[in-house]
Structures are given as structure tokens and as C-alpha cells.
Amino acid sequence: MFLTEKKDINEIDEALNKYKRIGIVGCASCASVCLTGGSKEVKEMEKHLTNTGKEVAFTISIDEPCDKRVLKEDIRFVEDELSGTEAIVVLSCGTGVQTIGEYTGKKVITGVDSKFIAQTEHIGEYNALCEGCDECRLNFTGGVCTITLCPKGLLNGPCEGHNGINCEVDENSKCVFMKSYENMSEFFEEENLNNIFTPRDYSRTIKRKI
Amino acid sequence: MVIIPQIETPVSENYIDFEENLSKLIEGVKYTSKKFGLKEANGAINSYSIVIEQNFGINALFLCKDLKDKYNNLNVIYAFNMRDKNRTAILSDLITLKQLGLKDIIISEGLHPLKTVFYASKPVYDIDVLGFSSIIKTGSPYLKANDYANNFSLFNLGVVVAVSTPVDFLKIKKLSKIGVNKFVINYFGDNLDINIINYIKAEKKPVFTYINEAGIKSSLEEFIKKNLELNVDGVIIKILNEKSNIFTQD
Numbered sequence: 001m002f003l004t005e006k007k008d009i010n011e012i013d014e015a016l017n018k019y020k021r022i023g024i025v026g027c028a029s030c031a032s033v034c035l036t037g038g039s040k041e042v043k044e045m046e047k048h049l050t051n052t053g054k055e056v057a058f059t060i061s062i063d064e065p066c067d068k069r070v071l072k073e074d075i076r077f078v079e080d081e082l083s084g085t086e087a088i089v090v091l092s093c094g095t096g097v098q099t100i101g102e103y104t105g106k107k108v109i110t111g112v113d114s115k116f117i118a119q120t121e122h123i124g125e126y127n128a129l130c131e132g133c134d135e136c137r138l139n140f141t142g143g144v145c146t147i148t149l150c151p152k153g154l155l156n157g158p159c160e161g162h163n164g165i166n167c168e169v170d171e172n173s174k175c176v177f178m179k180s181y182e183n184m185s186e187f188f189e190e191e192n193l194n195n196i197f198t199p200r201d202y203s204r205t206i207k208r209k210i
Numbered sequence: 211m212v213i214i215p216q217i218e219t220p221v222s223e224n225y226i227d228f229e230e231n232l233s234k235l236i237e238g239v240k241y242t243s244k245k246f247g248l249k250e251a252n253g254a255i256n257s258y259s260i261v262i263e264q265n266f267g268i269n270a271l272f273l274c275k276d277l278k279d280k281y282n283n284l285n286v287i288y289a290f291n292m293r294d295k296n297r298t299a300i301l302s303d304l305i306t307l308k309q310l311g312l313k314d315i316i317i318s319e320g321l322h323p324l325k326t327v328f329y330a331s332k333p334v335y336d337i338d339v340l341g342f343s344s345i346i347k348t349g350s351p352y353l354k355a356n357d358y359a360n361n362f363s364l365f366n367l368g369v370v371v372a373v374s375t376p377v378d379f380l381k382i383k384k385l386s387k388i389g390v391n392k393f394v395i396n397y398f399g400d401n402l403d404i405n406i407i408n409y410i411k412a413e414k415k416p417v418f419t420y421i422n423e424a425g426i427k428s429s430l431e432e433f434i435k436k437n438l439e440l441n442v443d444g445v446i447i448k449i450l451n452e453k454s455n456i457f458t459q460d
Contacts, residue, residue, distance in 0.1 A: 151322055152293075152333060156340035156381065159319035164374030164401040169322045181377040196384050199297065199341040 001029075002093045003118035003126050004036045007111055012089065013052060015109045019087040022054050023078065025100055026061040027092035035123065036112045037061075037091030045089060045111060057085045065096035071103055082106070134204045140192045142183025149176040155197035211248055211437060212444035213239050214418070216261035216289060217452055219270045229277065231452040236260065236284070238457030246434050258283055261316060261446055264290035264303075271303065275310045287368075288312055291320025296336035297345070304346070304362055316394055316446075317342060318370035339369050340384060347389040368392040370420060373406040382406060392416040394446060397425070407440060416443040423447050423456050430456050 016022060024045050031037025039061050046056050058081035062074040075082065087107040090097040094114040101108035118126035131148045137155070138145060147153045151169035157177035161168030167175050184192050215235055220228045236258055260277070264270050274286045288307060290300070307315065317339050323331040337345070346362035369385050372378045373395050382393065393410050395402065397419040410417045419442050426433045426447075437445050449455045 151324070152319055152335045152338075154319065154335060154338045156338045156384070158372060158375075158377055158381065159338075160370045160372045160396040161319070161321060162372055162374070163398050164372070169324055175375075175377075177377050178375060181375075181380070193380060194384070196340055196344065196388075198344070199337040202336075 001033055001118050001120060001126075002095075003034050003115040003128075004031050004091075004093050004112035005034075005115055006036050006041075007113055009048065012109060012111055016049070016054065016087060016089070019107065020055055021057050021084060021086045022049055023057050023082060023085040023088040023106075024049070024059045025065060025088055025090045025092070025096075026059070027065050027090075027096050028061045029064045031092045031096075031112060032061070033120065033123070034118075034126070041091055045091065049089070057081045065090065065092045066099050068099060068103065071099060075100075075104070133200070134208075135200065137197065140189075140195055140197075142180040142187070142189065142192070144176055144180050144183065146176050146180060149179075155200065211434075211442065212259070213243050213248060213434075214259045214261055214287070214444055214446045215239055215455075215457065216263060216420070216446050216448045218263040218265045219273050220452075225273060225276065228273075228452060229280070232260065232277070233281075235449065235452055235455065235457055238455070242430065242457055246431065248434070259285040259287055259314075261287045261289045263448075264288065264294070268303075268306075271306050271310065274307075274312050278310070278312060285314065286312060287314040287316055289316040289318070291318045292335050292338055292342060293320030293323065293333050296334055297342070300337075300342065301345075301362075304365070307365075308361060313364065314366045314368075316368040316370060318394075318396075340381065340388070343367060343369060343385055343388045343390050363389070366391050368394050368418070370394045370396055372396050372398075373403050374398070374401045375403070379403065379406050379409070382410065386410070386413050386415065390415070392418065392443075394418045394420045395442070397421040397445075399427075402440065404440070407442065411441065418442055418444045418446050420446045421448065423449055426456070 024042050026039060026042035027037040035041065042059050042061055046059050049056050058078040060074065060078050062071060064070045082104060085106060087109055088100060088104065089109050089111050090100050091111045094110065097108050097110045116128040117130050117132060119129050120126055128148055130145055133147050146155060146157055150157055151167065152159055158175050159168060162175040165174060167173050262270055262274050270288070274288050277284055278286045290303065319335065319339055323329055323333050346365060346367065367390050369390050371382055371393055392415055395417065407417060419437055419440070434445065
């Protein structure tokens, strides 16, 4: 899931300042799970905009607004209202916002901040475990991503700053390289213990399109 | 065992004044060394070293050059980290260092920005010390048609490490295999694994401890004594203020 957090409502109001007739699109997928863009949040946004003098042209929750195929199908339900809409408040991650903007050609305003790819512990409690770095090394690190879990994103750790147990930055957490070492030892991955990772190849991330 | 002061370049102070204070600092180090009966107490030529930290960029390189030219008996070591610059910028600094005739370098991953006054900065960490050591000692698969390794392998490369856990030991073995010339232990107190230090010594590589002067909880004498017991080749002490510090207080 991609985690999002609600934006400060004042920022949204400011961005909508020039616009009167507004549409609201929610995301029934990730943003719904993290309580930032589900039908409840869409209703709350509708109420807020109405109370601040805006005219809400339509509201809709789309299963996956980041998926153009789904978007094309679902947006047809508000096709008539869309034509007269000046701006759309989108309650989804940045990918959803940009997909809707590109597809509708309308001014889009994001109602949330995009955070990270998240593991859900409970609703309201999430962990970042993967950064989508383009070159997964989990097969060689005891199954933990040091790029994501080490605050310095090191490939070949640990750094010199840990105190023998805990991380230099997050003093309440164990150094991820120790966890990685423990896992590799447990699974007798001697060959991986002696591995030296070459520096990341950023030429792979210039244009991410497959 | 030797004592080596480490200092950052000044933010606003004039270099002439700063260098004058560095001279006083070196005198203080000599005095302290003599007091504790350490190696450099006799004042051997070319045996005094100082570590200049990279902070605030190219001016640190100028300072290194200036110190090298002015003080014949001073061995200037340039210390930099992986936090502030990407591999291109770091290799660019190495070209400058080589042209300036400076060969002693110490690298570390670097304290995370969150732990500094620049807490909101984007940390770089484009490569880590193992990756960087590989580049300059053995060449890199990502540097096409270059002679970086040929030119940089002669740098006397020191790496700052932790020596508490099995995973530190592994990292040190890898660094040693790559060809790192010396090790600098980030000193946290009593949680050092003496087996790792013995391994480094057995590899015939010099080993130093590093501490910020504010981190010395006991007296300087006791700290020196502990390091003598560890059988390290030297202690590098980060000085926070060149005018007033543990070496100039006496």
C-alpha cells in the first residue's frame, strides 16, 4: 500500500482560492485504507468545501485512480458534471493526482501528502520497508532492506555511528545491519556475509517507464 | 602511541588567525604527549599530524595546502565523509588533493544530518565507505574509461569504523581485503571488541581511536591510559575550539 496523510486544510483552501466549482475524487484503494481518501473522507471534504462557499460539482470514489483503465471506466459516471468543473480535489497519492490531471485536463489539487510504500501494522500504524530502489537485494541481505531501514541508506554497513546495539539516528532501534547479519547467519548464508555491494547504479532510475 | 588533533575549518574566522591558533594547539599536543611519555615527546621532524575535516567544502582543501606549505614538520590529513557529496564530487576533491600533493585521507560515512545543526539537509550517502574504498583501490564498474584507480590507489586511506559487533568485524575484514591502509575506531567507551583490534594489528595496519573531546568522560590521562592498554597506534581527538581545548588549557 502507498501511505498518504491528510494535508493541512488551510493549504487546500488556499490552492482552491481561485476556483468556485469543485469536484472531489477519492481513492477506494490505498488512501481508503489509511483513512485519507475513502468515501468518509470524501464526504468530509465535501462538507468543508460547501461550508467555505464552494460549489461541489461531484464526488466520486475510484477504485484505483492511479490505474488509467479503471479511471477511464469510473470517471464516466461524472462525465456531465466534470465538464463544468473548474478544479478537482484528489484524495489519493501523487500518482493518482497526476493521472487524474493528465486524463481530465483539469486543474488538480492534492488533498494529501504522499509518504511511502507501507506495511500496515494496524490502521494508523505503518512501517516503511521498501523504497522501490530498482535493484532488489533482499536475496543477499537476509531479507531486510538496508537501503530503506538504515537512515543512511547504506548498502555495506554498518556505519561507524552505532553504539554496539542501536542505530546512531534512531536510538531506540537496533542497527538494521545486525538484523541482516543475524538472518544471514541463521540461514547459513556465508556467501552473502562476504558480499560487497557495488555502489548503486542511478542511471537505471532516470526514467522509470516499463 | 601518538595524539593527533582533528579540527573543522572555521566558519567565519580569518585563516591567518586560525592557523596561529593551530600552532598553539600543536604545541599543546606536544606538551601533552611529553607529559604522558608518548612517542612524539621528543619532537621528531615530520611526526606531528593534524586532521582537517572537510566541512564547508573547498576551503578545507585550501587550508590543507596552506598548512602543508607553511609547516614542514606537519603531516596534514584530510578527513571527509560520504554524507555531503556524491561520488563525482568526492572524486573531484581527490583530484584536487592529488594535485596539492596531499596523500593522507580518512573517510567515514558521516554523522547523519539529523544529528547536526543542518538537520533538515538531504543526506547524500551516494556510496558508502566500502564502495568508495573499492573505487579508489581497485577501480569501479561504473567509471567508464578512466584511470581513477591508477591515480588514487596510492592515497594512504584510513577508514572510520565501529568495532563492537560481529558485523563490524566482517566490514573491517572486507575493507582490509580491499586494501585500506589504516583504521580509525569511533570510540564509544568500553564496548570495544579487542579481538577486532587484534585482527587489524595482525593485518599489520595501523589502528587509531577517534573521539570528540567532549566525549572524553574521564580525565585525558585516564583516556590515554585506556588507549595504551588497547595497544592502538594513536588517538585522534576532535577539537571543538582551536583557542580553548584540552590541549591548550594547561
